[in-house]
Amino acid sequence: MNTASPEPAAAPPIAAPPDNPLSFVEEIRHLLYASKGNPINTCIQCGTCSATCPVASGGFMDNSPRRIIALIRAGFKDQVLKANTFWYCASCYQCTVRCPRNIDIAELMYGLKRYTVWKAAGNKDLIGPTFTETFVKMILRTGRSYEPVLATSYLFTYGLPEMIQEAQTATVLMLKGRLPLLPARIKRLENFKRVIKHIIPLGDKE
Amino acid sequence: MKTYAYFPGCSLEKMARSYHTSALETCRVLGVELRELEDWNCCGATAYFHVDELLAYTLCARNLAMAEQQKLPVVAPCSGCYKNLYFTRDHLNHDADLAEHINEALAEDNLKFRGDSPVHHLIEVFVKDVGLPALKAKVTHPLKGLRVAPYYGCQILRPRKDKEDVEQPRFFEDLVAACGAEPVHYPLRLTCCGGALIITNREAALSLVRNLLQSAVQAKAAVIVTACPLCQVNLECYQKQVNKEFGTEFHVPVMYFTQLVGLAMGIPPKRLGIGSELVAVMPAIKEARETEPSPAGT
Numbered sequence: 001m002n003t004a005s006p007e008p009a010a011a012p013p014i015a016a017p018p019d020n021p022l023s024f025v026e027e028i029r030h031l032l033y034a035s036k037g038n039p040i041n042t043c044i045q046c047g048t049c050s051a052t053c054p055v056a057s058g059g060f061m062d063n064s065p066r067r068i069i070a071l072i073r074a075g076f077k078d079q080v081l082k083a084n085t086f087w088y089c090a091s092c093y094q095c096t097v098r099c100p101r102n103i104d105i106a107e108l109m110y111g112l113k114r115y116t117v118w119k120a121a122g123n124k125d126l127i128g129p130t131f132t133e134t135f136v137k138m139i140l141r142t143g144r145s146y147e148p149v150l151a152t153s154y155l156f157t158y159g160l161p162e163m164i165q166e167a168q169t170a171t172v173l174m175l176k177g178r179l180p181l182l183p184a185r186i187k188r189l190e191n192f193k194r195v196i197k198h199i200i201p202l203g204d205k206e
Numbered sequence: 207m208k209t210y211a212y213f214p215g216c217s218l219e220k221m222a223r224s225y226h227t228s229a230l231e232t233c234r235v236l237g238v239e240l241r242e243l244e245d246w247n248c249c250g251a252t253a254y255f256h257v258d259e260l261l262a263y264t265l266c267a268r269n270l271a272m273a274e275q276q277k278l279p280v281v282a283p284c285s286g287c288y289k290n291l292y293f294t295r296d297h298l299n300h301d302a303d304l305a306e307h308i309n310e311a312l313a314e315d316n317l318k319f320r321g322d323s324p325v326h327h328l329i330e331v332f333v334k335d336v337g338l339p340a341l342k343a344k345v346t347h348p349l350k351g352l353r354v355a356p357y358y359g360c361q362i363l364r365p366r367k368d369k370e371d372v373e374q375p376r377f378f379e380d381l382v383a384a385c386g387a388e389p390v391h392y393p394l395r396l397t398c399c400g401g402a403l404i405i406t407n408r409e410a411a412l413s414l415v416r417n418l419l420q421s422a423v424q425a426k427a428a429v430i431v432t433a434c435p436l437c438q439v440n441l442e443c444y445q446k447q448v449n450k451e452f453g454t455e456f457h458v459p460v461m462y463f464t465q466l467v468g469l470a471m472g473i474p475p476k477r478l479g480i481g482s483e484l485v486a487v488m489p490a491i492k493e494a495r496e497t498e499p500s501p502a503g504t
């Protein structure tokens with residue numbers, strides 16, 4: 001590169017940035033930064049994803065995966081972020097392996113989860129976001145998963161009959177020796193925490 | 207003897223202890239050494255990926271780097287762990303910048319990801335590395351007459367890794383047949399059990415479990431066999447709640463494939479962790495053995 005150009009051309013006047021430098025569909029397309037982009041613009045709306053999704057075809061999603069893609073492309077941001085679709089995705093990847101346009105729909109659902117967590121824009125009535133947060137915090141503390149801690153993130157949202165059923169199941173599992181009494185933790189926990197801090201500064205005081 | 211760096215995963219510590227013990231017992235007979243990865247950490251299940259992709263890859267990469275230190279291929283018995291570890295290695299091997307970034311963090315634990323250790327699911331080790339003919343040669347107590355519904359679930363098969371058949375796989379049926387049992391075909395063998403939705407959307411998950419149990423029972427399966435601790439818990443431990451919710455009367459034992467193989471190899475049920483299930487397995491096994499007339503000349 002020539003760094004010694006004596007007289008640089010006068011810089012063009014700076015244009016005011018557009019209000020929306022990146023359209024919603026562009027934002028979503030770039031969500032999978034670490035793995036790959038996702039060609040949602042090539043979607044032909046065939047509906048294979050929705051038909052193959054056991055949760056959508058069971059009638060549990062307020063918007064099917066096909067519809068979510070159409071809404072993203074049409075720029076209906078609020079409606080997409082408030083949908084339960086991606087939080088009700090079980091990550092079974094059936095849509096992904098069957099999509100005729102090779103769109104990784106399950107990864108798109110992960111992307112939408114991350115997007116709503118960052119923007120704190122999701123549907124507040126869902127258990128998914130709280131559960132996720134509890135899970136991640138637990139792993140970052142001990143390096144291992146521990147079921148009883150997780151239970152606190154969802155039990156209180158249950159009605160009494162469900163809570164009783166859960167308690168009964170837990171009791172039987174405990175008697176069969178299948179529930180841990182104490183949380184496990186990894187040995188090199190201090191190193192582990194430093195590894196994590198290298199990736200995400202946790203903002204806590206040292 | 208084949209040796210692997212064994213990544214048990216959090217579920218096998220307690221909830222799926224019987225999967226762990228039966229894996230160790232059967233591998234010993236098959237001449238496979240499972241060397242537990244020292245100081246492994248949780249693979250992140252599905253939760254890390256909801257929050258931060260980079261963090262999720264880092265935590266999996268730590269486990270992979272430890273296996274590489276031992277110069278061993280990785281084996282995971284849990285389908286979720288397997289998928290996370292497999293695709294972390296895949297992505298990092300294709301993205302040198304990402305690997306470098308993560309290696310800077312791993313240096314805090316004196317580790318480095320190189321990408322040398324391939325990742326396998328335990329069932330793959332049985333079917334491909336040991337091989338069904340060799341496995342069959344160890345079968346001393348064939349489970350004749352036992353109707354088994356092999357349940358693939360999701361993440362052994364999906365996402366697709368290469369050009370393998372994700373629509374009509376056969377290997378689980380073949381494994382069941384190698385144990386002398388009778389694999390039954392049922393339409394939902396590849397359909398999701400609901401996974402972690404059992405916590406985040408109980409209604410949907412119970413409905414998926416109900417569909418699956420119904421599909422297996424309609425095909426007259428005496429037991430369902432799984433290769434994943436979460437599938438096992440959903441299909442077995444939530445059967446009672448399904449019955450309450452839908453007025454059904456399911457009572458199907460759900461066991462791990464390692465327990466099935468272990469029984470066929472004559473390992474005592476107790477050493478395979480049988481007895482800790484909520485729907486007892488042994489009555490179905492005994493019934494099959496009693497009703498099946500022992501074939502003449504064998």
